[in-house]
Amino acid sequence: MYVSDLALTDFRSYREVVISLEAGITAFVGQNGQGKTNLVESIAYLSTFSSHRVAGDAALVRAGAERAIVQAKVQRGGRSNLLELEIVAGRANRARLNRSPTRPRELLGQLRCVLFAPEDLALIKGDPDGRRRFCDDLLTLLGPRMAGVRSDYERVVKQRNALLKTAGAARRAGSDGDIRTLDVWDAKAAATGAQLLAGRVRLLRDLRPHVQHAYEQVSGGQGTAEVSYRASLSSGGDDQVAEEELTQPDAVEAKLLEAMGRLRAREIERGVSLVGPHRDDVELTLGGLPAKGYASHGESWSFALALRLASYELLKGEGSWDGDGEPVLILDDVFAELDTRRRERLAELVAPAEQVLITAAVPQDVPATLTGVRLDVADGKVTRGD
Numbered sequence: 001m002y003v004s005d006l007a008l009t010d011f012r013s014y015r016e017v018v019i020s021l022e023a024g025i026t027a028f029v030g031q032n033g034q035g036k037t038n039l040v041e042s043i044a045y046l047s048t049f050s051s052h053r054v055a056g057d058a059a060l061v062r063a064g065a066e067r068a069i070v071q072a073k074v075q076r077g078g079r080s081n082l083l084e085l086e087i088v089a090g091r092a093n094r095a096r097l098n099r100s101p102t103r104p105r106e107l108l109g110q111l112r113c114v115l116f117a118p119e120d121l122a123l124i125k126g127d128p129d130g131r132r133r134f135c136d137d138l139l140t141l142l143g144p145r146m147a148g149v150r151s152d153y154e155r156v157v158k159q160r161n162a163l164l165k166t167a168g169a170a171r172r173a174g175s176d177g178d179i180r181t182l183d184v185w186d187a188k189a190a191a192t193g194a195q196l197l198a199g200r201v202r203l204l205r206d207l208r209p210h211v212q213h214a215y216e217q218v219s220g221g222q223g224t225a226e227v228s229y230r231a232s233l234s235s236g237g238d239d240q241v242a243e244e245e246l247t248q249p250d251a252v253e254a255k256l257l258e259a260m261g262r263l264r265a266r267e268i269e270r271g272v273s274l275v276g277p278h279r280d281d282v283e284l285t286l287g288g289l290p291a292k293g294y295a296s297h298g299e300s301w302s303f304a305l306a307l308r309l310a311s312y313e314l315l316k317g318e319g320s321w322d323g324d325g326e327p328v329l330i331l332d333d334v335f336a337e338l339d340t341r342r343r344e345r346l347a348e349l350v351a352p353a354e355q356v357l358i359t360a361a362v363p364q365d366v367p368a369t370l371t372g373v374r375l376d377v378a379d380g381k382v383t384r385g386d
Contacts, residue, residue, distance in 0.1 A: 001112060001326050002355035003043055004080070005073040010065035011087075012038035019382050023075075025351070025372025027358040029385060036359040036377045040115070040330045042070045043357070046083055047113035048137045049093070049104065049147075052332070058089035074111045083107050108144035112327035114312040116334045120304040124291050128281035135200045135282060138207075138311050141327070146199055153192040157273050160185040165271035179268070186260045193276045194253035201229045201246040204282065210310035218309070218345050219302040223287045227307075232279035233259050301338060305346060312353070329353045336365045343367055 002023045008014045013035045028036040037053070041060075045051055051060065061068045068087040073080060084096040085107065095104040122130045139146040160182070167179045204227050215225035233241055233255050245251050259275040260267070267274050284291040284303060291303050315327045329350050335343050335358075347367035350356050360366050363374065363385075374385035 001074065001076045002328060003072050003111070004075050005071075006039065006043065007069075007071040008039075008042055009069040010062040011042050011068040011070055012060060012062060014038060014380060015062065017380070017382060019375065021355075021357075022373055023355050025356045025358065025370050027360055027363070027366045027370070027372065027374050028377050028382070029360050029363055029366070029374055030377035031361055034377045035380060037332050039377070039382070040332055040357050040359055043072060043111070043328065044113045044115045044330055046070055046072055046085060046107065047111050047328075048140055049085075049108070050133075050137060052115055052117050052119055056089070057087050057093075060087050061089050072111065076110075081110055083110055105144065105147055108140060108147055112141050112315055113330055114308055114315065114327045115330040115332060116305065116308045117332040118334065118337050120308065121300055123307055124284060124295060124300040124303050131282040131284075132200075132277070132280065134307065135203055136196070138314070139196075139199050139203055141311075141315060142203070143199075146196070149192055149195045149199070153189070153196050153277065156185060156188045156192055157276065157278055160189055160273050161271065164267050164273065167268045168271045171268065182264075186257060189273065189276060190253045190256040190260065193256055194249040196277045197231060197256075197280065198247050198249045198252050200277065200280070200282075201231075201243060204229050205243065205247070207310050207314055210313040211306050214309035214313070214349075215302055215306035217349060218305050218342060219299070220341065220345070222302075223299065225291075225303055225306055226283075226285045228283045228285075230281045230283050232275050298339065298342070301342060305342070309349060326354050329356045331356065331358045333359050333361070335360065335367060344369070 003021050005018075005020055007018045009016050017039075019039070028039055030036050041051055041053060045060070054060070066088065069084065070087070071082065071084045073082050082096075082098050084099075085104065086094040088094075093104045095102050095107050097106055097110070123134055136146070136150050140150070163179070163182055163185060167182065208227055211225050211227050215223070229243070229246065231241060231246060241255065256276060263274050273279075286295050286299060286303060291300065295303060312327055312329060331350065334346070338346065344367060347369045351369055356370065356372075358366055358370065376383050376385040
């Protein structure tokens, strides 16, 4: 799989740009603020409908414009597909596939990308929401239907929280309040949450050996990296359920319902849902110790890279759940952040990929082993380099 053509209209800093790409290695080179990352961000956005830089879509639309349009032609298994997404801040995206209108969700899975960026350090050092998002984005790439599950769960939790707040306010005012509909929302949250939670646990089970192997390669065998899922199914979050049981949606649904019943009084008092996938975390350990707080800066970088390399391996084919389509690899200003040893190891690992897109401030930031096409980016223009 690779992107052969990219066209942007009012996306980020670009009023309009059209570029042709090739399989193999392409480096976008230019000073900071010239729009290199905007180009690769647009490609990655078509893959997951999310940006690695911002949480919302508003920043993706060029200042003064009403909408942004991203078009990409994707070559995959001898077929060519034209993907088009219209982004309107605060409104639902509109999509076209091979020039025919379609639901945006139908584009998911047409292009698979794995993106490395300096922001990936937050996977190791940051809050649980980043690690949950990592899992859910990868789940969507592996099985696009999970986008609907994820969206449904977020909607249900939002509605359930609103009901809990109303019930809490009523009790503080001296009324019992009508919480009969809470049982309905408990059932909906448990049903959708069980699918999402079980999907994450299965994902991490399949990802685990790839993470261990990738960390060994990147770090040169210095330490053992482990990933596991920490569910919020107990009142204090301390009693862990066996992993095998957590892979079964029916069993998870029953446990979520039980936990919601047990925590109902506290949830009404606080006005928030205290159990479910939105409260879970991914535990990352290095040599048996939590990576967050114990890993050095270099070790944290190695772990973050291992997570992305493992994602690539899982998607690539033999390790993928549906075995269709080697993903595009994007390295956004990564090499400048790495020491010489990690830079060389990463370059060796990604070089065989079908398409690698790199951004760098200067040509010297691109390792010599990654020879390919150079595109210079300056003043909103993309030109072929020397």
